[in-house]
Amino acid sequence: MKTSEQRGLAMAEHKISTKLLRHRLNRGLRFLFIALTIAFILVPILLLFKISVSAPQDILTQHPPFLIKNFTWNHWKKVLAAGHIWVPLWKSTVVATFVAVLGVLIAAPAAYVISRLPRNIKYGVLLAIFSTRMFPEVGIALPISVTFVRWGLVDTNLGLVLAHLIKVLPLMAWIMTGTFDSIPKDLEQAALVDGCDKGQALLKVVLPLSMAGMAAGSILCWLESWNEFTYAVYLCLAESTLPIKTYYYVRRGNWFESAAYAVFLTIPVMIVTFVLQNYLKSDYLSGALKY
Amino acid sequence: MVLPLILFVLGFTLVPVLQCIFFSFQDQITGEFPTLGNYREIVGSRKFGEALKNTLLVTLIGLSLEMSVGMMVALLLTTKHKFRGIFRAITMIPMGVPTVVSGVIMLYIFSTNGYLNEFLYRIGLIQLPIDWANGGFRTLSMVAFADMWKVTPLVIVLLLSGLESIPTTVYEASAIDGASRRQNFFYITLPLIKPFFTIALILRAIDAFRIFELPMVLAGRNTMFLGTYAYSEYFDYNNIHTSGAASTILMVVIAIFVFGYIGMVGSREVEQ
Numbered sequence: 351m352k353t354s355e356q357r358g359l360a361m362a363e364h365k366i367s368t369k370l371l372r373h374r375l376n377r378g379l380r381f382l383f384i385a386l387t388i389a390f391i392l393v394p395i396l397l398l399f400k401i402s403v404s405a406p407q408d409i410l411t412q413h414p415p416f417l418i419k420n421f422t423w424n425h426w427k428k429v430l431a432a433g434h435i436w437v438p439l440w441k442s443t444v445v446a447t448f449v450a451v452l453g454v455l456i457a458a459p460a461a462y463v464i465s466r467l468p469r470n471i472k473y474g475v476l477l478a479i480f481s482t483r484m485f486p487e488v489g490i491a492l493p494i495s496v497t498f499v500r501w502g503l504v505d506t507n508l509g510l511v512l513a514h515l516i517k518v519l520p521l522m523a524w525i526m527t528g529t530f531d532s533i534p535k536d537l538e539q540a541a542l543v544d545g546c547d548k549g550q551a552l553l554k555v556v557l558p559l560s561m562a563g564m565a566a567g568s569i570l571c572w573l574e575s576w577n578e579f580t581y582a583v584y585l586c587l588a589e590s591t592l593p594i595k596t597y598y599y600v601r602r603g604n605w606f607e608s609a610a611y612a613v614f615l616t617i618p619v620m621i622v623t624f625v626l627q628n629y630l631k632s633d634y635l636s637g638a639l640k641y
Numbered sequence: 642m643v644l645p646l647i648l649f650v651l652g653f654t655l656v657p658v659l660q661c662i663f664f665s666f667q668d669q670i671t672g673e674f675p676t677l678g679n680y681r682e683i684v685g686s687r688k689f690g691e692a693l694k695n696t697l698l699v700t701l702i703g704l705s706l707e708m709s710v711g712m713m714v715a716l717l718l719t720t721k722h723k724f725r726g727i728f729r730a731i732t733m734i735p736m737g738v739p740t741v742v743s744g745v746i747m748l749y750i751f752s753t754n755g756y757l758n759e760f761l762y763r764i765g766l767i768q769l770p771i772d773w774a775n776g777g778f779r780t781l782s783m784v785a786f787a788d789m790w791k792v793t794p795l796v797i798v799l800l801l802s803g804l805e806s807i808p809t810t811v812y813e814a815s816a817i818d819g820a821s822r823r824q825n826f827f828y829i830t831l832p833l834i835k836p837f838f839t840i841a842l843i844l845r846a847i848d849a850f851r852i853f854e855l856p857m858v859l860a861g862r863n864t865m866f867l868g869t870y871a872y873s874e875y876f877d878y879n880n881i882h883t884s885g886a887a888s889t890i891l892m893v894v895i896a897i898f899v900f901g902y903i904g905m906v907g908s909r910e911v912e913q
Contacts, residue, residue, distance in 0.1 A: 383713070388728065394750060412754055460646035483847060484899060487868075488887075489889065493885075608745050608748075615739055616737075620734075
């Protein structure tokens with residue numbers, strides 16, 4: 351016969367073990383979910399890479415294997431040797447770079463002013479700028495395309511840069527306002543007290559402190575322009591950018607060329623995003639949320 | 642210093658939008674201004690009805706998937722465990738993949754001899770390949786899935802910054818009051834991140850209504866959405882007036898959603 355003490359002990363043990371079990375089950379489920387999410391994210395990218403380096407007999411069959419069976423660099427070599435890639439690559443690079451530079455030059459000063467406005471006006475201005483995002487791009491691209499045909503800007507880099515700025519500037523103004531908000535006004539005032547004039551305070555205090563934010567913003571602009579599709583499809587007829595060229599091969603149903611192009615399109619973005627990740631975390635994006 | 646930005650936004654965004662609305666009310670032949678002829682023409686066509694329905698459905702499916710999965714992953718990213726850093730880095734990867742490329746990837750996965758069919762075949766669920774781009778609900782889920790793959794990271798980032806803004810003391814207090822995890826989630830976490838949730842939802846909804854690249858790559862010309870419909874009216878039929886009308890309707894749909902939602906949840910949250 352068990353004493354009451356023993357019984358109590360057994361019950362406690364039982365309680366602990368069910369708790370432990372539940373805890374373990376929870377943990378197990380959590381890791382399962384994490385594993386599934388990771389697979390969900392990574393498998394498509396690996397498949398893209400796989401297709402761009404697989405021999406045709408691995409892909410164009412009813413039952414394609416999941417692993418790389420016959421490895422080949424042929425599609426990459428073919429794309430590079432055919433030379434159709436260089437013009438779009440150059441065009442994309444030039445346009446994206448101009449968009450990044452102009453984006454900062456136009457948005458940063460404006461964002462500085464906006465960030466120093468009284469709170470409720472600032473909120474209104476930001477909302478107004480941001481609300482331009484609500485307009486459908488096809489609705490803006492149509493008149494832009496009609497106008498640019500008249501101005502002779504279709505198929506030019508200038509036209510595309512202008513069109514991309516439409517997309518990039520509101521975003522940029524939003525992010526940069528967050529950056530300038532994080533620089534306390536007191537610092538500027540301290541500089542003024544120390545005998546700087548307003549311009550010096552801007553150049554020597556605000557500018558260096560906002561450098562990181564500006565760099566992050568301009569890289570984001572660069573990426574936006576590099577990936578941009580809608581305006582490019584409206585404005586590129588003969589000379590296309592890299593995304594449009596990729597789309598062209600998709601239309602033609604050419605798997606390997608589109609895969610290789612897609613990889614070439616992604617590589618720079620991946621590198622830049624990885625470098626940028628610290629900025630993409632909460633601060634710069636949520637900066638505009640914290641009003 | 643604000644002037645260049647304001648001028649640019651006025652000249653290259655506001656003016657085109659007004660122009661687009663102007664086109665939509667202009668007669669196709671005579672150029673006579675206020676006429677509803679274009680709207681009558683597209684609203685009467687079956688293609689447009691399909692496009693409108695598809696757009697609304699894909700937004701509904703896509704948003705519910707993205708917000709729920711995004712919330713789950715964001716919650717997982719706040720709990721401390723060994724793989725948190727690497728997990729977080731991995732979840733951000735699709736954000737760096739250009740939308741066209743994500744479309745191309747999904748094309749390989751969802752084509753008839755693609756990898757989803759092969760996977761389903763190998764685990765024994767199907768015998769014959771499914772044609773995902775055939776139209777109907779299947780194609781819509783395909784587009785919604787592709788969209789989800791690409792944009793859920795943004796939802797995660799936004800929700801995560803909300804979750805991280807909740808001070809731990811709130812949870813300590815609720816622990817003292819003996820709240821269960823479910824109560825914690827519904828009565829503390831959810832109300833506190835509501836502004837972030839609203840922002841994420843509105844941002845995502847706007848982009849989902851405007852969906853363009855993914856249908857262009859994935860769905861071809863069979864399954865139209867408002868964006869691709871407007872494009873096709875311009876490029877295939879060279880008709881700026883019906884294209885403008887479709888864009889204007891899309892604009893109205895977005896405006897109704899955004900203002901309706903803000904009106905419903907109260908603008909106070911958005912202002913915060």
